[in-house]
Amino acid sequence: MDKNFLKDFPILRNTMNNRPLAYLDNSATTQKPESVVRSICGYYGGCNANPHRGVYELSVRATKVYEDARKKVAKFLNANPREIIFTKNATESLNLVAYSFGLNNLHVGDEILITIAEHHSNLVPWQRVARATGATLNYIYLSADGNLSVKEIEKKLTRRTKILAVTQISNVLGLVNDVKTLAASAHEVGAVVVVDGAQSVPHIAVDVQDLDADFLVFSGHKMLAPMGIGVLFGKKKILEEMPPFLFGGDMIEYVEEQTTTFAELPQKFEAGTQNVGGAAGLSAAIDYLRGVGFAEIERIEKDLATFAVAELKKIPYVELYGCEAENKIGIIAFNVRGVHPHDVATILDAEGVAIRAGHHCAQPLMKFLGQNATCRASFYFYNTRRDVERLIESIQKVRGVMHLA
C-alpha cells in the first residue's frame, strides 16, 4: 500500500541533474514535510519572543511552544519532561554527558566501553574523557555477520566498566543492537548506559523506560525536524547530581559576584537563548511520525532494505557489508569493486540518485571492515521501490562509465 507521502514533501518532487530525485541519504538528514515547515513559519510569524524571560504575552506564548514541545518529546520517549534537555544535536547531547557525567565520575582504572561501530560523536568525546581522567576506552568488536559479538560483551563488560555507550542502530551497517539486554547486563556490573539513538529514534519505537537507558540522545533533523534541535534524555536522579555543562543566562538560580547557584532541571542544562522554532518543528515532526506509525515505518523500510539487498546481491561486482544479519533496517553499505565510492556517488548523482560515500564518521569501523570508505544508501518511509530500482539501474552503469565493463 503506497500512502503517497510525496505530496507532503515538495522537495522530493524536485529534479536533480534533470532526473527525478531519488533521495537515499536519510541517515545523514531527512527531508521535511510541509507540516513541519508550517510549524516553524507559524512560530516565527506568530509567537516569536525570548522564552522564559518576558512577562508579556508574546514571550509567554514562546515559552508555551517550547515547553509543550518538551512535553511532546517526553511522551514520545516515555519519560518525564524534566528529564528532557534540548540541545543542538545528538553530538552536543553526547558531549554534555561526556563532560558533565564522565569527567566528574571516572578515575584511573575505570573503563568506558563502546562498540567499534560507533559514530565519531559517540567515540571522540569518550577519548577526551579517558585522557583527562586516566580511564581506559575499550571496544566491543563485531562478529562475522556484523552483529556485536556476545563473547566480546561477556569478556569486556566487567566491574571496571563505569560507562557503556552504544549506538542502538549503526549508521553504516544499519544493524539494530539489543540495547535492552545490553543495558541489563551493564547495570548488573554497576555501569551507566548511554544510548546513541540518532539512527533509531527516527525509525523504530523507542521507550526509555523499557530500555532502561540512563541517557539517550538523538537529533531532530534525522526525523523530519529542522537542523539545530537535539535531545538528551537522562534519568532525573542522575541529571540532578551532574554539574551544568554550559554556563550563562537562563541556567542560574541566583548569581553573586563570586558564586552562582543553578536552576532546577531541565533549565540547569539549557544555557542561553534556545532554539524555540526548532522545538516547534520537532513537535510537528513527532506528530507526523505518530500519524504514520512506527509499525508502518518499520514495515516500509524493511521491505525496501530486503528488496535492495536482494537486487544488489545479483550484481557480481557489488560488495555488501553487514547485510547477512536479520536485525537490519534500511541502511545499506556497499562498494562497487574497482571503483572509488566517491566516483560511484558522483555517477549516481548524474542519474538523480543521492547517496553518501566516505567513512560516514566511523573511521575505526571502516578500519575494522578493511575499507577506507564505502557507499551508503539509507531509506526513510517516504522512499519507494522505484527509488530502489533507480539505485540498482544506476549502479549497473557505474563500471561502464569508468570503462571497466
Ligand SMILES: Cc1ncc(COP(=O)(O)O)c(C=O)c1O
Ligand atoms: C549514530 C549516529 N550518532 C550520532 C550522530 C551525530 O548526529 P549529529 O551530527 O546530528 O549530531 C550521527 C549522525 O550521522 C549518527 O548517525
